[in-house]
Amino acid sequence: MRTDQTRVRVLLAALAALALTLGIAACGSDSDSSSTGGEEGGASGAAIQSNPENGKVSLTIGSKNFPEQEILGEIYAQALTAAGYKVKSALNLGSETVALKAVKTGQISGYPEYASTALTSFFGLEPEEVPSDANEAWEKANAEFEKEGLQAFEPTPFASANAVGTTTATAKKYGLKTVSDLEGVSEKLSLYGSPECRQRIDCLAGLEKLYGLKFKSFTPVDIGLRYTVLEKGQADLSILFTTDPQLSAEKDKYVILEDDKEVFPAGNVIFVTKQSVAEEAGPDYEKTILQVQEGLDLKVVQELDARVELEKETPKQAAKAYLESAGYIK
Amino acid sequence: MTASLPLASFTGAFEFIFTPQESNVTGGKKVGGLDKSLELLVKHLEVTVLALAIALVVALPLGLYLGHKGKGEQFAVGLGNAGRAIPELAVIALVAVLIGVGLQNVAPVLAILGVPPILNNAYVGVRQVDRATVDAARGMGMSEAAIIRRVELPIALPTVMGGVRSAAIAILATATIAPLAGVETLGDFILNRNVYGENGLLAGAILVALLALTIEGLLALLQRRLTSDGLKLKTV
Numbered sequence: 018m019r020t021d022q023t024r025v026r027v028l029l030a031a032l033a034a035l036a037l038t039l040g041i042a043a044c045g046s047d048s049d050s051s052s053t054g055g056e057e058g059g060a061s062g063a064a065i066q067s068n069p070e071n072g073k074v075s076l077t078i079g080s081k082n083f084p085e086q087e088i089l090g091e092i093y094a095q096a097l098t099a100a101g102y103k104v105k106s107a108l109n110l111g112s113e114t115v116a117l118k119a120v121k122t123g124q125i126s127g128y129p130e131y132a133s134t135a136l137t138s139f140f141g142l143e144p145e146e147v148p149s150d151a152n153e154a155w156e157k158a159n160a161e162f163e164k165e166g167l168q169a170f171e172p173t174p175f176a177s178a179n180a181v182g183t184t185t186a187t188a189k190k191y192g193l194k195t196v197s198d199l200e201g202v203s204e205k206l207s208l209y210g211s212p213e214c215r216q217r218i219d220c221l222a223g224l225e226k227l228y229g230l231k232f233k234s235f236t237p238v239d240i241g242l243r244y245t246v247l248e249k250g251q252a253d254l255s256i257l258f259t260t261d262p263q264l265s266a267e268k269d270k271y272v273i274l275e276d277d278k279e280v281f282p283a284g285n286v287i288f289v290t291k292q293s294v295a296e297e298a299g300p301d302y303e304k305t306i307l308q309v310q311e312g313l314d315l316k317v318v319q320e321l322d323a324r325v326e327l328e329k330e331t332p333k334q335a336a337k338a339y340l341e342s343a344g345y346i347k
Numbered sequence: 348m349t350a351s352l353p354l355a356s357f358t359g360a361f362e363f364i365f366t367p368q369e370s371n372v373t374g375g376k377k378v379g380g381l382d383k384s385l386e387l388l389v390k391h392l393e394v395t396v397l398a399l400a401i402a403l404v405v406a407l408p409l410g411l412y413l414g415h416k417g418k419g420e421q422f423a424v425g426l427g428n429a430g431r432a433i434p435e436l437a438v439i440a441l442v443a444v445l446i447g448v449g450l451q452n453v454a455p456v457l458a459i460l461g462v463p464p465i466l467n468n469a470y471v472g473v474r475q476v477d478r479a480t481v482d483a484a485r486g487m488g489m490s491e492a493a494i495i496r497r498v499e500l501p502i503a504l505p506t507v508m509g510g511v512r513s514a515a516i517a518i519l520a521t522a523t524i525a526p527l528a529g530v531e532t533l534g535d536f537i538l539n540r541n542v543y544g545e546n547g548l549l550a551g552a553i554l555v556a557l558l559a560l561t562i563e564g565l566l567a568l569l570q571r572r573l574t575s576d577g578l579k580l581k582t583v
Contacts, residue, residue, distance in 0.1 A: 112541045138372050138541060209448075212526040213539040218374030226374060237535070239436075239527035242443050251447040 065305060065345050071101035074298050079125035080108040081116055083240050084325045084332060085177065085260060085318065089129040089286060091336030096309040099346045100301050108332070112213075113138055117289070120167065126294045131284030132158050132172060137219055144219045145227075147282035151176065155287050168292045170303055172285035173310045175260065175318045179220060179281040180273040181208075182257035182264075184247055188272050195275040196228055199254075203230040209246045210256035212237035220256060223280035247271065259283070260315065262323030286310070312343045355545035363543070363550040370542055378543055379536070379550065388554060391532040395519045395562075397454040402461025402514055407507070410469025414503070415495050423470040430463035435521050439528045448529035453522075460521055461514035468510025472503030501575050508570040512563060519559050523551070533558070 076097055080090030087108045094106040107125050110116045113134055119125045132154040136142040140161045148154045151172045159169045181196055188194070191202045199206070214220035215235055224230050232254070238246055244263055246252035257264070263271055288306050295302055317339070324335040340346045362368065364384045367377035413419040438456045439448075446452060476499045484498045500507070523534030536543050536551030543550075571579075 112539075114540050114544075141371055143374060209529075212531075212535060213372075213542045216370065216373045216376070216378055216539070216542045218372060218376075222373055222376060236448065236529040237526045237531060238443075238448050238529055239440065241440060242448065242528075245443050246448060249443075249447040251449075 063308075063344070064347060065096055065099040065308065067099060067101040068301055069101060071299065071301055072103065074302075075103040075105070076126040076294075076298060076302070077105045077107050077124070079106070079110050079116055079119055079128035081113060081128070081130075082109045082111050085258070085322050086129060087332035088321050088325060088335050088339075089313075091332045092309055092313075092339060093127075093129065093288065093306055095333075095336055095340055096305050096345060097302070099340075100305045102298070102302075120289055120291060121165070123291070123294075126298070127288055127290030129286045130169075130289045131177060132169075132287050133178070133219070133282035133284030135162075135169070135284075135287070135289070137282065144223055144280055144282045147284075149279075149283065151285040154285070158287060162289065163292070166292050167289060168295055169287040169289050170306055172287050174285070174312075174314045176283040176285045176315075177258055177260040177318075178276070178283040180257050180259050180276060181224070181254055182243075182247070182261075182271055182273045183254050185269060185272050187253055188274070193274055195277040196224070196230075196280070197277050198274065199228070199230055203232050205233055206253035207234045207236065207251070208232045208254045208256070209236045209238050209243070209252035211240050211243075214256055219281055227278055227280050244271070260318050260322055262319045262327055265319055266323055266327060286313075309340065309343075309345050312339070355549040357549070357553075359546035360549035360553055363546045364554065368544070368546065370544065372541055379547055384550070384554060387531060387533045387535055388558065390530065391519070391522055391525075391534075391555070391558065394450065394453060394457065394522045394525055394530055394532055395515065397450070398457035398518045398522070399461055399511075399515050401455055401458035402465055402518070403511070405458065406462040406465035407469055410466040410507075410510075411473055411495055411500060411503075414470040414473025415491070415499060417474065420470070420474075423466055427463035427467040430459060430466075433459055435460065436524055436527065439524065443528060450530055453525045453528050453530045456528075457518045457521055457525075460517045464510040464513035464517070465507075466510075468506050468513075469503070472506030472510075473499045475506065476502045502578065504574050505570065505578070508566065508573070512566045512570075515562050515566060516559055519562060520555065523555060 078090050078094040078097065080086040090106055090108045094104050098104045107119070110119060110125070110128065113130060116125070116128045116130070117139060120127060132151070133144075133147045135158045136147050136154065137144055140158070148157060155169060155172045162169050181199075183193065187206075191206075192198060193202075208221065208224075210220055215237065216222055218226070221232075221235055224232075236246075236252070243255050243257055244261075247255045257271070257273055259273065264273065288310075290302075321335050321339055324330045324338070325332055330338075337346075363379040365381050367380035367383075370376070370378045410423060413423050435456055438459065439452060442452045442456055473495075480502070481494060481498060484494045489497065522532050523537055525532040526535045526538055533551050533554050536547045536554070540548050
């Protein structure tokens with residue numbers, strides 16, 4: 018009896034220790050694992066110079082809760098570290114509402130946001146009112162942010178948007194190329210998307226209202242399952258992202274339908290921060306962020322997403338590989 | 348046109364439960380309200396009952412049998428404790444790859460949460476029954492199955508029901524993650540802060556809490572009804 022209990026305890030302690038180790042390994046894997054070097058893009062920037070002045074400033078870089086965001090967060094965090102700042106990261110913050118609140122309350126210094134999301138979700142624009150030009154969208158968002166004591170840095174080269182995706186087989190069967198092609202067949206098709214998709218005007222609500230489509234069913238799933246449901250044959254259609262690596266890696270398997278009525282505004286990423294934080298951090302803060310995002314075109318971002326989503330690297334490793342191969346850090 | 352984020356208030360949350368409210372991201376369509384709240388509440392209850400039923404079918408006979416035999420304590424207790432440490436969300440994602448999403452995914456995964464308390468309590472409850480009583484039953488010529496059913500289970504019932512109540516609450520609380528796997532429960536209000544706002548989030552939490560209290564109360568009542576009079580504490 019006694020030995021039994023002891024054995025159980027030892028077993029549980031071992032399990033707990035194992036779980037802890039795994040947990041640490043999952044979020045850790047520090048900078049010692051160098052040379053995961055990749056061949057991204059030709060963009061070779063100048064190396065970031067460390068400024069001893071910046072050592073006095075502590076920054077916390079945040080991100081929302083999906084791989085692309087975490088990679089961006091890591092890129093900014095590691096670049097700012099290279100510039101001499103004391104940097105912590107708070108990735109995986111959840112939705113934009115949570116992230117924006119964290120910036121306002123000073124829990125994080127800043128985080129990357131899609132200009133389109135900022136305009137529709139924070140400032141109440143309809144999707145069709147979002148400018149398709151990246152700079153115009155940024156200026157519009159920045160003007161609104163400034164009213165709140167916030168600031169958005171200039172946009173990244175790449176843009177990301179939601180998209181209706183399906184398998185090539187389904188697209189062929191129903192002759193689907195654009196979202197409008199769904200007219201008349203959507204009643205037979207099931208759509209899967211993130212839980213908030215149902216109500217969002219830049220998601221299901223927009224497809225219903227602006228395209229006039231009705232689907233057989235809408236089923237909410239975790240964003241991480243968007244390809245699983247297509248692969249399992251459960252979903253006929255699934256809400257994907259235009260930056261998804263699967264779209265180039267498995268070109269003959271998945272396609273996205275062209276958004277011919279522009280329900281899904283494309284968004285370039287703008288780094289959102291507080292004006293007071295930017296002033297305190299000095300000029301290197303904005304300079305470093307703008308410098309490292311120069312190389313982020315669609316192809317590079319898809320490859321970074323692929324490293325994390327398909328090859329199971331950590332966002333930290335992927336970000337490091339990008340910064341090294343582009344020559345920003347050594 | 349502002350980015351202000353009003354804090355949640357109880358008044359706001361109750362308004363959200365009863366009347367549809369404005370939302371930033373829906374293009375003018377209102378969200379929440381009594382119809383939606385009830386729809387989600389019913390679904391939440393459905394998922395919980397189904398998962399609890401699966402957990403009962405799996406864990407109760409096993410716990411009673413092991414307790415009766417006095418065997419497998421390590422198994423019953425160890426499995427029970429390990430079961431509590433399983434991250435449900437990870438299991439849902441794993442199961443999604445195997446059988447997809449929906450009720451057939453969520454219900455068994457939530458049932459995993461219910462197994463430990465039911466198994467543990469059934470085992471312990473039966474073990475605690477006075478051996479002299481069991482021997483007396485055996486001496487009267489009762490079969491082993493009859494001993495479990497007519498002697499051990501009735502005496503162990505308060506402990507067994509304690510496990511069922513823990514299981515029900517654990518499942519009910521965790522059913523809030525079901526919208527991540529295709530089943531829209533009250534978790535919808537909680538997970539989608541972008542759509543429903545802070546008041547929606549609080550409304551979801553309030554509804555789950557009220558539901559938990561109701562279920563707990565009903566099960567306590569059931570326990571009193573099922574417990575043999577001879578076992579009840581005398582109030583005089």
